[in-house]
Amino acid sequence: MNASSHPSVFSQRVSGILLHPTSFPGRFGIGDLRSEAYRFIDFLADSDQHLWQILPLGPTSFGNSPYMSYSAMAGNPLLISLDLLHGEGLLSDADLAHIPDFPLDHVDFDRVAATKFPLLQQACRNFATSASAERRDAFQQFQQEKADWLEDYALFMALKRKFNGQSWHTWEPGLAKRDKATLQQFRSELAEEIFFEEFLQFEFFRQWSDLKHYANSKGIQIIGDIPIYVAHDSADVWANPDNFCLDSETGEPALMAGTPPDYFSETGQLWGNPVYNWDYLQQSDFQWWIQRFEAMLDYVDLIRIDHFIGFESFWAIPQGETNAVNGSWIKAPGKQFFEVLKQKLGSLPILAEDLGTVTPEVEALRDHFEFPGMKVLHFAFGGDARNPYLPFNYDKRNCVVYTGTHDNNTTVAWYETLPDHERDRLLDYLGCISSDGIHWDMIRLAFGSIANLAIIPLQDILGLGSNARMNFPGRLEGNWGWRYRSEALNDETCGRLKHITQVFGRSRPRSEAEPESD
Template identity: 65%
Template sequence: MPFPRSSGILLHPTSFPSRFGVGELGLEAYRFVDFLTESKQQFWQILPLGPTGYGNSPYMCFSAMAGNPLLISPEKLRDDGLLNEEDFANLPEFPADKVDYELAIKTKIPLLQKACENFKTKASEFLQKEFAGFCQSKAYWLDDYALFMTFLDTHEGASWHTWSPELAKREPGTMDQLGRRLNAEIIFHKFVQFQFFRQWSELKRYANMRGIQIIGDIPIYVAHNSADVWANPQIFCLDEETGEPALMAGVPPDYFSETGQLWGNPVYNWEELQKDNFHWWVQRFQSMLDYVDIIRVDHFRGFESFWAVKQGEETAMYGEWVDAPGTALFEVVKEKLGNLPIVAEDLGVITPEVEALRDRFKFPGMKILQFAFGSDPGNPYLPFNYDRNCLAYTGTHDNDTTVGWFDKLSDEEKNSVLRYLGCTSADGIHWDLIRLVLSSVANQVITPLQDILGLGTQARMNTPGIGEGNWEWRYRWDALRWEDREFLKTLTEIYGRAPMPV
């Protein structure tokens, strides 16, 4: 569905300032929403919010439907009477500009465990009933998730396919026995999800009341070591003997990597998914709509055909394209859930067939300004080649910041950008490029907060193909400056992207 002319900011919540070492859904999140409203923005793109494992990437989560416990605000738990200010004494000294995930986990998980114990004895009857209602309404994913995380903890994080055969294959007797023995741990994981969604729902309501809609991501694939694969092995291409991915997901060589990207996720067994009318995917879209307003489908092209790499390969160079039933899937989703507010991440190797799938359902595609320069006037990422029904970005979480990107260009490439912009100097290049994308015909424009702040490569969020050191950037308490807010507001109004008066 096309969206009205508007704009917004891209920021993952882990990037908020916090005295607990990682961004969370507390006061700073509300201050950021206020910044969006005051600068006349209408969207906040959050990226996935799931519980992360190795590498801390929200695109490789332990669940496609659960929330990240690290995003829970201990201060809001304190306000609910589940923690005391004394519980926050002697907090470690966290880095101000990045997330130290190991230290944040060591600090926050014990606080969540204490809050859970207090909840059992101190929570009001109303809150207890709210928790019970949450567990019942989310049971279709929550039960498997809580079991999976409990068993994962008892196996010190080892992948489910290395567990005992009875547990890996979910033998009912073994599951029941362990479930009864580990009931307290299972309740803890359910409590954490209850608190996550309670805090997130409150924040989303505040954002919506202030005129901000949330754009959230559905990564097309899920992590192999996840509740989704463990609980639904039949819908993934797995080795029947070992449980490992028989066919792995990725993309062939592209802009980001000469050897392609081998993600390691198992690809879907689409034939099996079609047998029950894509029930798992319908549930997944429905769960997303419970906490976002618009869904950005990551790696959209994988719904038309996907790159499959056989087990044992170490790069993505030697794979093959396999057809996927995207049309059938989205017809079912439309039938079950209505016209979905979906954005298609259609970057990379895009064929006419992928474009036809996108356009059949009128999903907006994406345009990245950093891809626009260095070729001929037919480059589809040059603003004069945009269609209106698209989201235009200066860059995404996978790109360098605009300042970092520009600084790395050759002198010839820099001059080409400046000639296009009509500039004689690179001073304030981030604002020049933000102005350019805001002035385009694209219905929606999204700008990473790092570009609003004019930050360099040190603020980059993710480098595809690099497993460590990503998803760590945080901004400081005083970063949301009045002058940036006012200038962004002015540009937004000039180019007709401010909210219409009621």
């Protein structure tokens, strides 16, 4: 897909909402791609929003983090709507008759998986025995179109299941090192399991494509999220080991990603992902990265690059280290890569997550390609009047402002826990807190800034506290589970959001909305 087919909103004054699909309400314990997803799109359109930002959509591993996925290309099967499968005749009334009661306000991932996967397997069996010729043709076309990543991913997941979740580098040598004869042997042995994995991806992308088409028809563009690094235990690393700095004997990362010691951590951050072998990637004309962006633009309109800094230079930590102290900076060919990407895709619909310590070189790379950077209001009231996150210090309109991100607390909880001096600075800046509450004051601050794009987490629009926080960085479990209740998207909230959007010039007539995507 050529990115020039996606009209840019970067030069327009618009706004939107940050919400991951797992947070939708619904009776199956996790958000899915049916009625509540469409209702959310209607809420966006009715409140004059034009952007919907999501987190990565891939199948998650331990901890359920969308930033640690088994694939950079695949979709999360837990988002598949069982109701839609029922509507297609792949599940019966009896199949859905005994769904347990799930929590309304958070996702119990283990219970959801234990409930949904047997039903997805039943739907797959029914598809295999009774699908129409038209549906079979569509499935075969999907297999052909996605073959570059789908074949390896489906085999990888089937092998993960066979070996009880063990990491690929601990598999027998013929599999770990991808001996052709061994791979063919297991493809034959696990044919049924491979078919199931391919069926899941077929259904996910079909359902997501319909939802995206509906969003685009309403003038809503979807912002996807692409983590710069991928999980070591992923189909991406197993199938493309030359792209990464791996130990040739063990398959473990030879150099690991992270961040150096700083004000917040005297030992830095050790993420454990393998860093890229950029020399090899450059020799291959960045083929894998190009494929990754093309795959994403099949299901989103715009892309936020998480940890954009890593395209200029990255902190690499040798194998065996237990913290990030003994790493070193290595330059990355970011400019060369984005030049090639632009040649392949046309315009680059990219937002740069440039938070943290940003060097002049990173700013130069971002600005050379005119990528909007990020401004976060939760960071604005520490320090003094020179704080770059204070709206009067924004030096360009080509940026996106947030109250907070998925890694921040909600605005209500953030305000309640602010140190006294920061709260005093905030109150001086605002003049006072309105009767609508601190969350609406911060939304007004974002919408009233010069930033062309303003994006607000749904938790802040709803004025929720810390129990609605999406992620606690550094905490391995208990994240990513927040869900809202269906009644939260009511006419009063919609009307208030629409009013503030219009007051600050972030709405535009529907006739000017983006055309539907193909």
